[in-house]
Amino acid sequence: MSKKTRLELTWIGKDERPKLEPRILLEDGALSRHAKARRSDDDIFDNILIHGDNLLALRALEASHSGSVKLVYIDPPYNTGSAFAHYDDGLEHSLWLSMIADRVRILHRLLREDGCFFVQADDNEAHYLKVICDEIFGRKNFISSFIWRKVDSPNDNKVPVTPDHEFIFGYAKDISSAKLNQRADESLLQAYRGPDDDGRFYRDRLLKKNGKNSLRTDRPTMYFGITDPDGTEIFPTHDDGREACWALGKGAVSQLIAEDKLIWKKRGEAGSERWVPYTREYAKESPTRPYNSIWTDLPTTRQTKSHQKEIFGVGNEFSTPKPEELIERLILMCTVEGDVVLDSFAGSGTTGAVAHKLHRRWIMAELGDHALTHIVPRLQQVIDGTDRGGVTEAVGWQGGGGFRFYTLAPSLLTKDRFGNWVVSKEYNAPMLAEALCSHLGFIYAPSHDSADYWRHGHSTETDFIYVTTQSLTYDALKKLSEEVGPNRTLLVCCKAYNAKEDSFPNLTVKKIPHSILSKCEWGRDDYSLRIANLPQASVAEEAADVANDGNATKASRPAAALPLFDSMGDE
DSSP: OOTTOOOOOOOTTTTOOOOOOOOOEEEOTTTOEEOSSOOSTTOOOOEEEEESOHHHHHHHHHHHHTTOEEEEEEOOOOOOSSOOSSOOOOOOHHHHHHHHHHHHHHHHHHEEEEEEEEEEEOTTTHHHHHHHHHHHHOGGGEEEEEEEEOOOSOOOOSSSOOOOEEEEEEEESSTTTOOOOOEEOGGGGGGSBOOOTTSOOEEEEESBOOSTTOBTTTOGGGOOOEEOTTSOEEOOBOTTSOBBOBSSOHHHHHHHHHTTOOEEEEESSTTSOEEEEEEEEEOOSSOEEOOOSEEOSSOOHHHHHHHHHHHHOTTOSOSSOOOHHHHHHHHHHHOOTTOEEEESSOTTTHHHHHHHHTTOEEEEEEOSTHIIIIIHHHHHHHHHTOOOSTTHHHHTOOOOOEEEEEEEOOOSEEEOTTSOEEEOTTOOHHHHHHHHHHHHTOEEOOOSOGGGTTOSEESSSSEEEEEOSSEEOHHHHHHHHHHHOTTOEEEEEESEEOSOTTSOTTEEEEESSGGGGGTSOTTOOOOSSOGGGSOSSOHHHHHHHHHTSSOOOOOOSOGGGOOSOBOOOOO
16 A cells, blocks of 8 residues: 555546635725713624625635634535525535535635534535544544534434434544533532632532542552541541541642641531541532534524524525524534634624624634525624524623625636736735735735835745836935835836846845736636536636746746746836
8 A cells, every 4th residue: 555545535637726816805894883872881883794705705715814813613505406595505516525625725824723624414424524623623622513403303204213403513623722611500509509708609519439449459658547527537437337548648638738728527417426527519600521422412503493483574484594593503613703604605694793792803704695694684683682592692692893895806817808807907006016016915905104115025024015007217226225224125016117137135036926826716706505506617727828928037036925926127
């Protein structure tokens, strides 16, 4: 067997990765929503709703959010072929697998090192999906598979089996860094007494160990004498006379005695009573227990539809909505207030609604028209405090906060009437600068100082980028070089220039747009599940023909920061 062989799932087209264009996001202020007043210091107003293809949306987020998302939850179409009202998800199997894998890879990059990922599926694709996630996240980072009971009434279909559950697979980006929370459970206080004078609940436990490994022979060092209140030395002994052991070592018991924290109680029948030592255990202020993996205590699809009818109106509810309580459980398991929660298959907006009510930051992406017809109105009700369903009452939500509504910018390059690739006329100067920062791995951060007009972004503290549609003369470049100075470097992206490559050691000058042609699939706006939207021919193939015409010159910058513009030399 080859040493390179590994355990993996294979399918047709697995290694064919789309060349995604890193689009920029454009805010539509008319669809952004914010509360009229701040209700508390916990209000969050910079949540993000993106209307557009979710794969392109995820690619756009990489520039600003890589390594910053604490929790990802996605509920992708299940490839059932049943033609949902809001999704056409009947795909040939391998296309569905590629669709999921492409998105999960980017989601993995967006997660923080201590972040968690949850994906929901039914029997149609669940176990293939599990293998894909094992490959991307690593099997060691698997948390658990959770079962949600989605049906609460008998099914009278004339079939032998009707599944009434769905799977949720959980992964950590790095299981050693992930910090999962336990589930709050006030019922645990029933096992305690109190409260005492300090308001604490408590229970007393025998100092003597019982059950497995409780004999002296099991733990010889934990068999020793202690003095009771009458001055008698006692040893741990079971009721049947066998020598036992204490639950704590000699040092710990000595410390309890020194701090007067060992509790003595008289036990036994009258006339033969004896002192028995106990330790006092206090309940946590907020008692918790581990989450179980089978969830039969959450609302079902039928109950969730009732809530959706209230917020969307009868006939506008989704066919397979997920209850707010399910999303709440995942958020509480993995996050604290202020953490970022992302859902790139937003659907009706449940993830954002719950994250908002729990004071988490959220990002959602949705291609369908229900981003407008469902999500915006739903989040408006959440912000106004008029959505009384779901987890609202349980978490005491009263409204507040807001979100910004974004669309994806059009493709940066387009063909003119002569068939030449040019920058789209829909791009203004700031949009172009931001787009090229994304293409070249720079952080878009334009200077507000007019003297530093050339600082559109940076990759390090001393490496900057300047984008202009002008043609730069030798004198203009010389002036730029002097302003940048000897201790900084600048990548200049311009329409054309007239200088030799080594004229200015602190400048690297490149022309817009030749070399980026082969880097992306220009003009493609839809990577969704609709087979009808698959391109007839790859635009990137045409672009590659242009880029490989032999005119490219050797780049002078490191490969990690390789500019995507060809130099024209003297002009």
